[in-house]
Amino acid sequence: MAAKIKDVAKRAGVSVTTVSRVLNGEKYVKDDLKERVNRAIKDLGYAPSQIARSLVRKKTNLIGVIVPDLTSSFYSTILSSIEETASSNGYSLLVCNIIENIDKEFKYLNVFKEMRVEGIIIMHEKINPEIRTFINSLQLPVIFSSVKPADQNFISVIIDDYKAAYDATAYLIELGHERIGFIGGDMSDITSGQNRYSGYRNALSDYGVKLLYELIRFGDYKVGSGYELMNEMLLGGEPPTALFAVSDDMALGAMNCLYDRGLKVPDDMSVIGFDGSQLTELVRPRLTSMEQPIHEMGKLTVDTMLKLIDGTYQPNGDIIMDHRMVVRDSCKSITKD
Amino acid sequence: MAAKIKDVAKRAGVSVTTVSRVLNGEKYVKDDLKERVNRAIKDLGYAPSQIARSLVRKKTNLIGVIVPDLTSSFYSTILSSIEETASSNGYSLLVCNIIENIDKEFKYLNVFKEMRVEGIIIMHEKINPEIRTFINSLQLPVIFSSVKPADQNFISVIIDDYKAAYDATAYLIELGHERIGFIGGDMSDITSGQNRYSGYRNALSDYGVKLLYELIRFGDYKVGSGYELMNEMLLGGEPPTALFAVSDDMALGAMNCLYDRGLKVPDDMSVIGFDGSQLTELVRPRLTSMEQPIHEMGKLTVDTMLKLIDGTYQPNGDIIMDHRMVVRDSCKSITKD
DNA sequence: CTGAAAGCGCTTACAG
DNA sequence: CTGAAAGCGCTTACAG
Numbered sequence: 001m002a003a004k005i006k007d008v009a010k011r012a013g014v015s016v017t018t019v020s021r022v023l024n025g026e027k028y029v030k031d032d033l034k035e036r037v038n039r040a041i042k043d044l045g046y047a048p049s050q051i052a053r054s055l056v057r058k059k060t061n062l063i064g065v066i067v068p069d070l071t072s073s074f075y076s077t078i079l080s081s082i083e084e085t086a087s088s089n090g091y092s093l094l095v096c097n098i099i100e101n102i103d104k105e106f107k108y109l110n111v112f113k114e115m116r117v118e119g120i121i122i123m124h125e126k127i128n129p130e131i132r133t134f135i136n137s138l139q140l141p142v143i144f145s146s147v148k149p150a151d152q153n154f155i156s157v158i159i160d161d162y163k164a165a166y167d168a169t170a171y172l173i174e175l176g177h178e179r180i181g182f183i184g185g186d187m188s189d190i191t192s193g194q195n196r197y198s199g200y201r202n203a204l205s206d207y208g209v210k211l212l213y214e215l216i217r218f219g220d221y222k223v224g225s226g227y228e229l230m231n232e233m234l235l236g237g238e239p240p241t242a243l244f245a246v247s248d249d250m251a252l253g254a255m256n257c258l259y260d261r262g263l264k265v266p267d268d269m270s271v272i273g274f275d276g277s278q279l280t281e282l283v284r285p286r287l288t289s290m291e292q293p294i295h296e297m298g299k300l301t302v303d304t305m306l307k308l309i310d311g312t313y314q315p316n317g318d319i320i321m322d323h324r325m326v327v328r329d330s331c332k333s334i335t336k337d
Numbered sequence: 338m339a340a341k342i343k344d345v346a347k348r349a350g351v352s353v354t355t356v357s358r359v360l361n362g363e364k365y366v367k368d369d370l371k372e373r374v375n376r377a378i379k380d381l382g383y384a385p386s387q388i389a390r391s392l393v394r395k396k397t398n399l400i401g402v403i404v405p406d407l408t409s410s411f412y413s414t415i416l417s418s419i420e421e422t423a424s425s426n427g428y429s430l431l432v433c434n435i436i437e438n439i440d441k442e443f444k445y446l447n448v449f450k451e452m453r454v455e456g457i458i459i460m461h462e463k464i465n466p467e468i469r470t471f472i473n474s475l476q477l478p479v480i481f482s483s484v485k486p487a488d489q490n491f492i493s494v495i496i497d498d499y500k501a502a503y504d505a506t507a508y509l510i511e512l513g514h515e516r517i518g519f520i521g522g523d524m525s526d527i528t529s530g531q532n533r534y535s536g537y538r539n540a541l542s543d544y545g546v547k548l549l550y551e552l553i554r555f556g557d558y559k560v561g562s563g564y565e566l567m568n569e570m571l572l573g574g575e576p577p578t579a580l581f582a583v584s585d586d587m588a589l590g591a592m593n594c595l596y597d598r599g600l601k602v603p604d605d606m607s608v609i610g611f612d613g614s615q616l617t618e619l620v621r622p623r624l625t626s627m628e629q630p631i632h633e634m635g636k637l638t639v640d641t642m643l644k645l646i647d648g649t650y651q652p653n654g655d656i657i658m659d660h661r662m663v664v665r666d667s668c669k670s671i672t673k674d
Numbered sequence: 675c676t677g678a679a680a681g682c683g684c685t686t687a688c689a690g
Numbered sequence: 691c692t693g694a695a696a697g698c699g700c701t702t703a704c705a706g
Contacts (some may be wrong), residue, residue, distance in 0.1 A: 002453075015644045028691050045474055050451040051391045052537070052683035056698045060388060070417040071410065075447060080407040087441070092448055095432050097420045100699045111429055114387040116339075137382055142677060234446060252619060259621045278408060279677055282560060282589060283620065284596045341699055352677045357701060365675050393682045623703035 002078045005043040012040040023048055037080065046189065054116070055257070061091050063305060064112035066105065068124040068234050072222075072249070072289055073277040075123055078145060081298025082121060091118075109134055109203045109319035119305045125149040125189050138166065141308035145301040146292065148191045148318065156318040159292050161191040164323035165199025165246065168272050168290040172242045174336035177270065180204070181215040181240035183229050183250050192221070193203045217238045219250050226253025227330060234261065240333055241269060248280055248289055255330070258284045270331035276324075286328035340381040348375040356573065360385055398428050400642060401449035403442065405461040407434045409559075409586070410614040411631065412460055417481060419501065420633025423435050426643055428455075428583070429615060441464065446471055456642045462486040462526050469512040474567035478645035482638040485528045485655065495637045495654040496629050497529040501660040502536025502583065503610050508662060510544045511578045513671035514607065516540070518552040518577035520566050529558070533583045533611070552577045556587050563590025571598065577669055578606060585610035585617055585626055592667070613661075623665035632660050 005023075009016040014033055021029050021035045028274055029037075039065040040046070054060045067075050080094070083097065084095055091153050094117060096108035109131065116325065119140055125147040127135070132151055135142055159200060172180050182200050185193040212233065215238055220224030226245055243253035251273030255265050265271050265285055278292025300319065307313030346353045350371055358366050359374045365375075377383070391397045400423055403413050404674075409471070423430055427564065431454060433445035446468065449457060456477055462484040464472070469488055470478055485493040509517050517538050522530040543547050551573055556562030563582055567590065570576060582588035587611030591603050602608050602622055613628025637656065644650030 002450075005685095006683080016684080017686085017693055019692090022691085024685080030691060047447060047450045049453060049683055050448075051397060051453055052698090053685075054388045054698090055386075055392055055683080055700085057686045058698075063388060070420065071409070071413050072469065073408065076408050076413045080434055083407065084436075087433070087445065087448075090433050092452065094429050095420065096424070098415055101435055108424065111387075111424075113339075113384045115429070116386060116388055133383075191587050256619070273699085279619070282593070282616070284593055332482075340700095343699080354677055354702085355675090358676085360702080367675060372675085386699055389682090390681090390701075392684085392699080395682075474705045655700080 002044040002049075002222070004073075005046075005048065007044055008037065008040045008046050012036040012046065013172075030080060033143045037165060042312045051117065055169045060116045060118060062094055062115055062117040063091050063302075064094045064096065064108075064117040065123070066096045066108065066118045066120070066122045067099070068098060070095075073279050074085060074146075074222065074275050076280065077294045078298040080303075082145070082302050085299045089302070091302075091306070099125075102131070105131060106134070109138075110239070113138060113176050118309050119143070120272050121145055121301055121305060123147060127151070141305055143301055143305050146157075146294075146297055147189070149222070150190060155304075156191075157297055157313045157321065158191055158318060159297075159321050159323040161195035162199045162202075164274070164290045164292075165196035165244070165323060166203045167323070168244050169200045169203035170218075170276065172244060172270060172331065173203065173209055173240070175270065175331060176240035177240075178334075179212060179215065179238070179240040179242070180207055181233055181243040182210065182217070183226055183243065183245040184216070185221055187218060192246060193218075196248050200244060206219035212240075221247040221318070222258070223247060223253040226250030227257045228253075230254035230257040234325065236258065237328075242331065243269060243271045244274075245271065246274045248275045248277045248287060251287055251289070251330075252279055252283055255287070266330050266332040270334075271330055276326065280326070280328060288328045288330045289326055291324050293324065297321060301323075339395040340383040342383075344381055345377045347384050347643075348381065351607055353399045356424070371643070397455060399452055400428050400430055401431045401433065401445075401452070401454040401457045403433045403435060403445065403457070403459045403461070405435060405437070407432075410616050411483075411585070411612050414603060414615065415460065415635040415638075418632045419482070419639050421435075422636045422639035426639070428639075428643070435461075437672055439468070442468060445610050446475075455646050458482055458642060459486075460484060462528070463523075464488070465504070466500070472499065478642055480638055480642050483631075483634055484526070488528060489636050490514060492641075492652045493526055493656060494641065494658065495527075495632055496658050496660040498532035499536040499539075501629075502533035502581070503540045504612065504660070505581050506537045506540035507544065509581060509607065509609060509668065510540065510546055512579070512584065513545055513608065513667060514577075514579035515671075516549060516552065516575070516577040516579070516673075517546065518556070518567075518580040518592060520563055520568055520580065521555045522558055522581040522583050524555060525544045529583060530555075537581060549577075558584040558586060560586045560590040560593070563587030564594045565590075567591035567594040568589045568598075570635040572611070579668065580608045581607060581611075582608065583611045585612045585624060588624055588667075589616055589620055589625070592624070595635065602670040603667050607671075609668055613663065617663070617665060620668050625665045625667045628663050630661065634658060 135262040144156040187193045217229040273289040282285040345395040435442040481493040517536040524530045554566040
C-alpha cells in the first residue's frame with residue numbers, strides 16, 4: 001500500500017508532527033530535520049492523502065461543474081477554460097455531464113454534496129423548483145456560467161444578451177436587409193431565449209423594419225433544429241434574405257439546409273450566428289457571429305468562484321462581460337437590382 | 338455546518354453505529370429504529386461525507402482521466418461516454434485537460450495520487466520516461482483509451498489502426514484512384530502515426546498502386562495542419578485525385594483549403610477522414626470516414642477499468658474493437674475521360 | 675438486533 | 691524548534 005505519514009516519520013526518525021510541518025512548508029523546522037524528512041518522502045514516494053487532509057481541514061479543493069453537453073463546442077471550450085483556471089489555483093473539478101436528464105443532475109448534485117465540493121458551477125438555466133431548493137439547501141457558492149436562471153438569488157457570469165442580439169440584428173439591417181429571419185432559443189430561458197428575442201424585435205422596430213412572424217422560429221440551440229427550422233421557413237413561402245440564429249450551431253444547421261437545397265450563403269441568404277464557437281472558423285463560408293468571450297468567461301467564472309469561497313467577494317448582481325461581433329464571410333449587403 | 342452522523346444519531350436516539358448501518362443498507366436493524374433514523378436524516382438534510390467514508394474504506398470511487406484536448410470533438414465525445422458509464426456505476430471523474438503541457442500532466446498525476454484515485458484513463462500516447470516511471474510507481478490500473486503507448490506494460494482499448502487505414506486506402510483504390518494523397522499523424526505515435534501509415538502503404542502495394550512520396554505529409558491531427566499540408570501539396574505540383582487523412586479534423590482542414598482555392602470535393606478531389614467525429618455530419622459535403630466506435634470505446638474503457646479495479650479481470654493484451662467505414666458524400670469514383 | 679471503541683491518515687492546538 | 695494527544699466524520703470488528 002501507499003506510504004503514510006507515519007512511515008515517513010519513522011524513516012526520518014522524527015514525529016509525524018514534524019513531517020506534517022515540512023509537508024505544509026512551515027518554518028520553525030531545523031534544516032537537518034527538514035532534509036531528513038524530505039529524503040524519506042522521496043525514498044518512499046510519499047504523497048499525502050488529500051482525503052485525510054480534507055477531513056481535518058474541512059476543505060476539499062473541489063469544485064463541481066454541471067455541463068449540459070460535453071460534446072458541444074461551446075460548452076467544451078468554457079469547460080476547458082474553467083479546468084485550466086481551477087487547476088492552476090490548486091482546485092480540481094468534479095464534472096457532471098447531464099444530457100437533459102434531471103434524475104442524473106439530482107444524483108450528481110448529491111454526489112457534490114457528499115464529496116463536500118466547495119462550490120458549484122452550472123451551465124444551463126433550466127433548473128426546476130426541486131433542484132433549486134436542493135441547491136439552496138447546500139449553502140454553497142453557486143455560479144451560473146454563460147446562462148441566467150429565473151431565480152434572482154443566483155449569480156451569473158454572462159454577456160448582455162439583449163444588446164448582443166440587438167447589435168447582431170442591427171448589423172443585418174445596416175447591410176440593407178429587410179426580410180430578416182430569426183431562429184431563437186427556448187423561450188423559457190431568460191437570457192438565451194427571451195433576451196435575444198427581445199433584442200431582435202427591438203432592433204427591427206427601432207430601425208422601422210417590419211416584424212415578419214412567418215420568418216420566426218424557436219429551436220433548441222443545436223445543429224439539428226437549425227436545419228429543421230430553416231427547412232420549415234423555406235417551405236413556408238418567400239424566404240428571408242438574411243438569418244439571425246441565436247447559436248452558431250443552429251446557424252450552421254441552417255447553412256447546411258441551404259446548401260442541401262442548392263442555395264448559397266451569403267449570395268442567396270446572409271447568416272449570422274451567436275456564441276463564437278470554434279465552428280465559426282471551421283465551416284465554409286466562415287460564419288459571422290456575435291461572440292461571447294468564451295475563454296475569458298470560463299476564467300472569470302472560476303476567479304469569482306474562488307473569491308466567493310474564501311469570502312473575498314461580496315456578490316452584488318450578475319457579472320456582465322462584453323460581447324463582440326466578428327465579421328467573417330457569411331453575410332453580405334443586399335443589392336437591389 | 339453540514340449535519341454529521343452524530344447529529345443524526347442524537348436526533349434519532351440511537352448510536353452512530355446504527356445510523357451507519359441504515360446508511361449502508363445493512364439488515365439487522367429493527368424497522369422502527371430504521372424509520373426513526375431515516376426521518377432524522379431527512380429532517381437534517383444529512384448526506385454522509387464521502388471523504389470520511391473514503392478514509393476508512395480506503396476506497397474513493399474516483400477515476401482520473403487525462404484528455405489531450407477537451408475542445409476536440411473526438412475526445413469530448415469519448416469523455417462524455419466515459420463520464421456516463423462511470424457515473425452510472427457510482428464513480429466520479431477527476432478530469433485533467435493537458436494541452437501538450439508536460440508539467441501540467443505531472444502536476445495532475447500527482448493530484449491523482451494524492452486524491453487516491455482508483456484508476457487512471459489516458460487518451461494520448463506521448464508519455465515520456467519520467468511520466469511512465471511515475472505512473473508505474475502508482476501501482477494503479479491504467480488504461481489507454483483510443484491510443485497505444487510504446488510501453489507494452491500498459492493496456493489499450495483501440496481499433497486495429499493498421500487494418501482500418503488499409504481499408505480506407507483500399508476503398509479509394511477501388512473507386513479507381515491512383516494518385517492518392519496521404520496526410521498522416523505523428524510518426525512517434527504507434528497506432529495513429531505508424532500503423533495508419535503502414536496500412537496506407539501496404540494497401541497501395543497490395544493493389545499495385547505506385548507510392549508517390551510527393552503526396553505524403555505528416556501533421557498533428559488538427560484542422561490547421563490539414564489545411565497547411567494540403568496547401569503545400571497543391572503548391573507542389575500535380576495534385577492527387579483523392580486524399581486519405583488520418584483524422585477527420587485534418588480531412589476537414591484539407592477540404593477547407595480546397596474550398597478556399599476554388600476546388601470542389603469530391604469532383605476535383607475525393608477525401609476520406611478517420612475517427613467518425615461529429616464533424617463528419619456537420620460539414621458539407623458530408624465527410625466519408627473510417628470510424629472508430631467512439632461511444633462504445635469510452636464505455637468499454639470504463640467497464641474494463643471497473644473490472645480491473647475489483648480484480649475481476651486479468652488483462653491479457655490490448656482490447657481491439659471493430660472499425661467501420663461510413664460512406665457519405667466526399668468521395669466519388671474516378672472517371673477517366 | 676444494538677452499541678462502545680478503535681482506527682482510517684492526516685493537522686492543529688497545547689506544552690515544553 | 692519539537693512532540694504527544696486530540697479530533698476530523700465515518701465504518702467495522704467485537705461484545706453482548
